[in-house]
Amino acid sequence: MICFYQTKVIENKDLLLTEFYKNNYIHNKMHRKILFIAVPLILSNLTVPLLTFVDTAMIGHLGNVSYLGGITAGATLFTLIYGNFIFLRMGTTGLSAQAFGARENNELSNVFSRSIFLGLLIGLLIIVFRDAIFTLFMPVLSLSGNVGESSANYMSIRIFSAPAVLMNFGIIGCLIGIQKTKVVLIITFLVNGLNVILDYVFVVFYKMDVSGVALGTLISEWVACIFGLIVFAMIFKRFNMRLFDIKLFSKEEFLKLFNLNFDIFIRTFCLVATHIWLINRSSNLGDLVLAANGILLNFVYISAFFVDGFAFTTESLVGEAKGAKDGTMFKRYVINSTIWCVVSGMFCVIFFGVFGAKLIALLTDIVAVKEVSNEYLLWVILLPVISAFSYQLDGIFTGVTRTRDMRNGAIISFFVFIISTIIFIPIFANHGLWLAYILFILVRAITLALRFPALQREIILFK
16 A cells, blocks of 8 residues: 555656656756856846946055945945936836737837936936935945045046936846847946956056046946947847837826836835945944955855846846746746756855955955955855845846835845844844845845745736
């Protein structure tokens, strides 16, 4: 009887596996397509944190802790300012991927045009109200006198890149949505390659310290934006697509876009506010800890953008599946891209474990900062594999434009982080701060994972 039962269990498992592979949920062609899209995205994503990485390295070797703290605080504030409008990238990716999957070229043109229009408008408003923005957010960073002065110099120059950065969000988002990731790679190499050159010229030759770094980044971001617009003009001409359509300013479409983007705005605000709070708590622990955590945040950004290469790919692919109304395709894309997302996280863990101390030495030669950074290095070594699941789920929900779930999960995660810092920092100091950040990442993954079955049931109806 027992043998018969065990035999039936084995048979049932074999049937499940047979059905799984019969549907090609794991398939070599699928892996090739994912890598074809993801590899250029990974390479381009890795160049994004290099903007801050190079800026930090240039200033980190000037021997002034206040310069390093100023760059850390200033870059973080721009992450908050610009990052709150990442919906221009995320919303554009999901909508353009769905239009691409449905083969609706006119709608694709409208998605791109709306995103560029909103990016330009919001960017100009940021410049106009820059004094009010700085007045509002500078106290949140809780900076000391010298660090605050360096940060103010950096921000007063880089703020003029706002329209370029926000229009670039729309350009990159649409390119990912239509799976033109090689062009994304070219644009990001252009902006970051130029940034490296200009940083070196302004800081080393013209001795402009923090102001030179900001000016180099400003010029680079505008050049990338102009290049991206030229690329899209060529794409539209090739496919006989109109840049502007009568539906561009459709009240219904703008309302839909607003609802979608508002959810992503709230979600992104919570994520960026988490990093602002991390900088605030770091500053309260002292300028040395602030500088060290600024160094370690580069590791977080590098791993995030590396793993996000597959998450961005997932956005495009599941959006295509939804647009094509193909539930089986959705399953295949989710399973195969998740495998690669987790593998990329494990790679980052190994890489940081082996080369972490050397990377810190590249970023600064200030002995005290290096010692403190190495003391807390273990936390950023652990992060990539933990965060892989939250990034992947984020990509899935973005691609199918289930933004309400993303918003709610981010709000919960943010409050968990704030409460955790209040509890852990008095006990464990900076170790407590990083522990709270780990919990923040975990809660993000858990909240989205709990909503995934409902999303899957919705998509599977397309099968």
